[in-house]
Amino acid sequence: AQSVTQLGSHVSVSEGALVLLRCNYSSSVPPYLFWYVQYPNQGLQLLLKYTSAATLVKGINGFEAEFKKSETSFHLTKPSAHMSDAAEYFCAVTTKGAGGTSYGKLTFGQGTILTVHP
Amino acid sequence: SAVISQKPSRDICQRGTSLTIQCQVDSQVTMMFWYRQQPGQSLTLIATANQGSEATYESGFVIDKFPISRPNLTFSTLTVSNLSPEDSSIYLCSAAGPIETQYFGPGTRLLVL
Numbered sequence: 001a002q003s004v005t006q007l008g009s010h011v012s013v014s015e016g017a018l019v020l021l022r023c024n025y026s027s028s029v030p031p032y033l034f035w036y037v038q039y040p041n042q043g044l045q046l047l048l049k050y051t052s053a054a055t056l057v058k059g060i061n062g063f064e065a066e067f068k069k070s071e072t073s074f075h076l077t078k079p080s081a082h083m084s085d086a087a088e089y090f091c092a093v094t095t096k097g098a099g100g101t102s103y104g105k106l107t108f109g110q111g112t113i114l115t116v117h118p
Numbered sequence: 119s120a121v122i123s124q125k126p127s128r129d130i131c132q133r134g135t136s137l138t139i140q141c142q143v144d145s146q147v148t149m150m151f152w153y154r155q156q157p158g159q160s161l162t163l164i165a166t167a168n169q170g171s172e173a174t175y176e177s178g179f180v181i182d183k184f185p186i187s188r189p190n191l192t193f194s195t196l197t198v199s200n201l202s203p204e205d206s207s208i209y210l211c212s213a214a215g216p217i218e219t220q221y222f223g224p225g226t227r228l229l230v231l
Contacts, residue, residue: 032218043210044161044222046119051217090160094218104218106151108160 002027002093006109014117019063019078021112023091026072032104033074034092035065038111044090050074061085086116120145120213122223130229131201138197139226141211146191149214152184155225156207164209167194201230 007022025031032051036044048059055067061084065076074091088111094104121144131137141150152164164184165173173186187195198205206229212220 034219036222041227043122043124043224044212046219046221049217049219051219105163106218106220110160 004109012115021076025093036090038088120221124223128227136199143213147213150194151212153210
């Protein structure tokens, strides 16, 4: 079984401040981890992913996340927030499928709404 | 990454009717998925659509309510049948990419009156 917990359903930062969105996962086998962003009235866009290569993953729009196995965490950060970062962010976990038509099931966290103040 | 489009982008339907949502991918993919996002909630997987076989439904979702077609490797449809206000949600399709990565469409926003 796998699960994701996002700490904080709402995070508010000032423009130019550090963004930190927290994600902890539970998985009985090595996980693959993802961050998606959903802008108002849009679908989900992949920000970045961890698939067992480098533990520090860089994504689009200046975001990055670090996989910490000992802490079962995959927190999302951005050094300087921009107004355009205001959106809802989802952390998701899956595991490697058995191959063929078996594909890892994606489990989502509850989401964190990021508000950026001028 | 795959580019995914959905039709319609939004709709308002009367209870008791049905809505069919189309999902088109710009490349051939083995697996496609359908999700529901209820207001203020996260995403819940409805079913996995494989070409050439019946869809695999998650617990709590049944084929009679959510029939799915997958006629080829770039296209799928989800029908939400016998609509009730509780079906008001965003419905998203996704396509399977490499290493268990899924790419999502823009979603279909359904309001049932």
